[in-house]
Amino acid sequence: MSSQNSLSDQNLSLDETAKNMTSEAKIITRNLDFFYGDFQALKNINTQIDAHTVTALIGPSGCGKSTYLRVLNRMNDLIEGAKVKGEVLIDGQNIYDKKLDINELRKNVGMVFQKPTPFPKSIFENVAYGLRVNGMTENIKERVEKSLQQAALWNEVKDHLKKSALGLSGGQQQRLCIARTIAIQPDIILMDEPTSALDPISASQIEDLIMELKERFTIIIVTHNMQQARRVSDKTAFFYLGDLEEYDETPKIFESPASEKTQNYIRGKFG
Amino acid sequence: MMTRKKIFEKIIEAVIYASGTATTIVVLLIVFFLFREGLGLFRQAPMQKTYTVAVHPQNPVRQLSIDQLKAIFSKKEKNWKTFGGKDQSIETFSSEDIEKHLKGQDLGEAFSKLKGLVTTYAQNKENLVVVMPKKFMPNKFVPIPTEHMSIGAFFGGKEWRPTSEPIHSFGVLPIIAGTLLVCFGALLFAIPTAIIAAIYLVEIANKKVRNIINPFIELLAGIPSVIYGFFGLVVIVPFIQKTFALDMGETALAGSIILGIISLPTIITISEDAIRSVPRELKEASFALGANHLQTIFKVIVPYALSGIVSAAILGVGRTVGETMAVLMVTGNAAQMPSSFLDSVRVITSTVAAELGETAQGGIHYRALFMLACVLFILTFWFNLLAEWIVAKKTQK
Ligand SMILES: Nc1ncnc2c1ncn2[C@@H]1O[C@H](COP(=O)(O)OP(=O)(O)O)[C@@H](O)[C@H]1O
Numbered sequence: 001m002s003s004q005n006s007l008s009d010q011n012l013s014l015d016e017t018a019k020n021m022t023s024e025a026k027i028i029t030r031n032l033d034f035f036y037g038d039f040q041a042l043k044n045i046n047t048q049i050d051a052h053t054v055t056a057l058i059g060p061s062g063c064g065k066s067t068y069l070r071v072l073n074r075m076n077d078l079i080e081g082a083k084v085k086g087e088v089l090i091d092g093q094n095i096y097d098k099k100l101d102i103n104e105l106r107k108n109v110g111m112v113f114q115k116p117t118p119f120p121k122s123i124f125e126n127v128a129y130g131l132r133v134n135g136m137t138e139n140i141k142e143r144v145e146k147s148l149q150q151a152a153l154w155n156e157v158k159d160h161l162k163k164s165a166l167g168l169s170g171g172q173q174q175r176l177c178i179a180r181t182i183a184i185q186p187d188i189i190l191m192d193e194p195t196s197a198l199d200p201i202s203a204s205q206i207e208d209l210i211m212e213l214k215e216r217f218t219i220i221i222v223t224h225n226m227q228q229a230r231r232v233s234d235k236t237a238f239f240y241l242g243d244l245e246e247y248d249e250t251p252k253i254f255e256s257p258a259s260e261k262t263q264n265y266i267r268g269k270f271g
Numbered sequence: 272m273m274t275r276k277k278i279f280e281k282i283i284e285a286v287i288y289a290s291g292t293a294t295t296i297v298v299l300l301i302v303f304f305l306f307r308e309g310l311g312l313f314r315q316a317p318m319q320k321t322y323t324v325a326v327h328p329q330n331p332v333r334q335l336s337i338d339q340l341k342a343i344f345s346k347k348e349k350n351w352k353t354f355g356g357k358d359q360s361i362e363t364f365s366s367e368d369i370e371k372h373l374k375g376q377d378l379g380e381a382f383s384k385l386k387g388l389v390t391t392y393a394q395n396k397e398n399l400v401v402v403m404p405k406k407f408m409p410n411k412f413v414p415i416p417t418e419h420m421s422i423g424a425f426f427g428g429k430e431w432r433p434t435s436e437p438i439h440s441f442g443v444l445p446i447i448a449g450t451l452l453v454c455f456g457a458l459l460f461a462i463p464t465a466i467i468a469a470i471y472l473v474e475i476a477n478k479k480v481r482n483i484i485n486p487f488i489e490l491l492a493g494i495p496s497v498i499y500g501f502f503g504l505v506v507i508v509p510f511i512q513k514t515f516a517l518d519m520g521e522t523a524l525a526g527s528i529i530l531g532i533i534s535l536p537t538i539i540t541i542s543e544d545a546i547r548s549v550p551r552e553l554k555e556a557s558f559a560l561g562a563n564h565l566q567t568i569f570k571v572i573v574p575y576a577l578s579g580i581v582s583a584a585i586l587g588v589g590r591t592v593g594e595t596m597a598v599l600m601v602t603g604n605a606a607q608m609p610s611s612f613l614d615s616v617r618v619i620t621s622t623v624a625a626e627l628g629e630t631a632q633g634g635i636h637y638r639a640l641f642m643l644a645c646v647l648f649i650l651t652f653w654f655n656l657l658a659e660w661i662v663a664k665k666t667q668k
């Protein structure tokens with residue numbers, strides 16, 4: 001109990017330092033290099049992502065988009081031989097600091113995967129999972145309901161919350177995963193191609209959802225769908241072979257990109 | 272034109288096909304033989320083949336069931352009135368009683384004088400019932416037709432006394448109950464142990480530790496079960512006896528532990544696979560929600576892998592109980608209905624293994640043991656179905 005309190009105290013002070021920093025920057029990466037063993041997957045990435053914006057990550061397969069995303073919640077820590085160099089600041093705090101509580105970080109930086117990943121539990125328990133493991137068990141029913149509502153899933157599942165989540169459709173499962181993520185009230189939500197495994201209707205439902213969630217969260221989304229990037233994002237980052245080739249306001253990237261590579265990629269994708 | 276290589280391939284194909292067919296036929300033949308021998312049990316009376324039952328001609332009783340005969344010869348029923356006869360006490364004479372009734376008399380070479388002596392003895396005893404080989408039956412005694420061993424008496428009988436005379440008891444209920452109890456206990460012991468071991472090996476131990484432990488587990492799988500039996504006898508049995516202050520440590524509990532230990536290597540190996548097959552994304556999703564490693568293990572990994580582990584355990588234990596002699600060494604082998612894990616029990620395999628050597632081929636006891644083997648076969652088959660059902664139920668969800 002006491003450790004939990006001290007953790008949240010720490011968070012408070014973190015929030016304050018963030019506010020004092022005058023800048024709106026939620027996430028900053030400085031000279032970020034990333035290695036899988038000897039292979040360098042990210043090269044000197046410098047980004048600043050502001051709070052309550054949607055950032056789209058685009059680029060050909062294997063260019064490092066997922067790697068970048070997974071640097072931000074330290075999911076790459078699970079991979080043997082993975083190594084990070086440079087600085088990654090969230091709210092001004094270096095998340096690769098040795099003293100940082102990694103579970104606390106991940107609670108603050110939610111993640112939605114490409115394939116829906118419901119746990120083999122009931123719909124209710126899927127959403128409650130993050131709450132339970134983080135000790136947020138007060139008003140659990142209300143929290144679950146609210147999250148499902150925010151994820152635009154409540155009306156479809158409210159009558160069978162006890163049924164297995166594995167029985168839901170792909171689109172419903174993905175919205176369930178979003179509900180599960182927002183239930184623990186993170187600041188940041190990372191989405192790795194969240195609609196690429198879904199049919200167009202489910203995909204557009206998720207897109208609408210992203211636009212709504214922007215009010216309350218900072219969202220970073222990897223997508224191969226250029227229309228989607230254009231519709232939902234404020235800023236777009238184009239990765240190419242581990243480099244951040246171009247990073248700018250979304251309209252700028254799509255209408256007058258500075259880099260020829262960006263232009264070719266976007267044109268190829270639209271063409 | 273066929274090249275040489277093609278011909279060679281054709282031959283290999285034919286050999287594989289033939290051996291597959293042959294194996295299938297052999298398996299079917301084994302099952303057929305097993306059941307043919309076993310089912311013969313129900314075409315005989317549960318007594319020695321040449322024996323008959325007979326009563327004095329003045330005794331009006333002409334019918335006695337197997338159960339009634341058992342009651343008579345175990346002296347539980349003492350009056351003919353119970354069976355519709357006269358109000359007189361019952362006297363019995365089976366081959367066991369020759370010593371008692373014909374004490375000190377010369378039976379002659381190859382019992383040549385026996386029939387005469389028995390006749391003299393029985394002549395005026397109206398209340399006498401005799402069970403004996405036909406050729407020694409006293410003159411004028413009226414044979415009573417004997418029923419065949421019934422299926423109900425086999426599966427429902429609570430007594431296994433295959434050598435009791437003159438009527439044998441082949442009730443397998445205590446043996447089946449003992450087998451199931453030992454298996455159930457083994458599962459209770461093996462499943463959590465296997466889960467913990469497999470989790471340790473897959474999720475916690477580093478490569479170095481794993482490389483030391485894995486060959487060790489394989490080694491355990493290769494140890495003959497008799498050696499486990501010794502271990503059980505020397506370590507587990509005395510331990511149980513002391514811990515529970517029993518007269519005798521040979522109990523179902525000891526059998527369960529030994530059976531569990533013997534099947535552990537297999538169960539652990541399969542459990543490891545089950546845990547490895549948990550999708551990486553699912554684990555990552557748990558971590559991404561702020562769960563720590565232990566929470567992820569017990570709330571996501573184990574529930575996901577559990578059905579695989581349980582079915583592995585059922586298969587492992589089901590197989591092992593049918594194969595191993597170690598259980599015979601530590602359970603005390605009393606063929607009685609167990610009421611707890613601290614009772615001595617006897618399992619099917621032990622019964623067949625211990626008794627088959629003493630039976631005459633084709634005799635009733637021999638057939639009863641074959642029938643017991645059929646029961647084991649069905650039980651194992653059922654274990655397999657159960658294991659498959661558990662897996663199927665999960666994938667269906
Ligand atoms: N676990 C890993 N081990 C080694 N190399 C990896 C691993 N994951 C990704 N990579 C490599 O890193 C590069 C970037 O991968 P990724 O970030 O997944 O690309 P993207 O998401 O843009 O398609 C690719 O060349 C990929 O092969």
Ligand SMILES: [Mg+2]
Nearest residue numbers: 065066067192
């Ligand atoms: Mg990717």
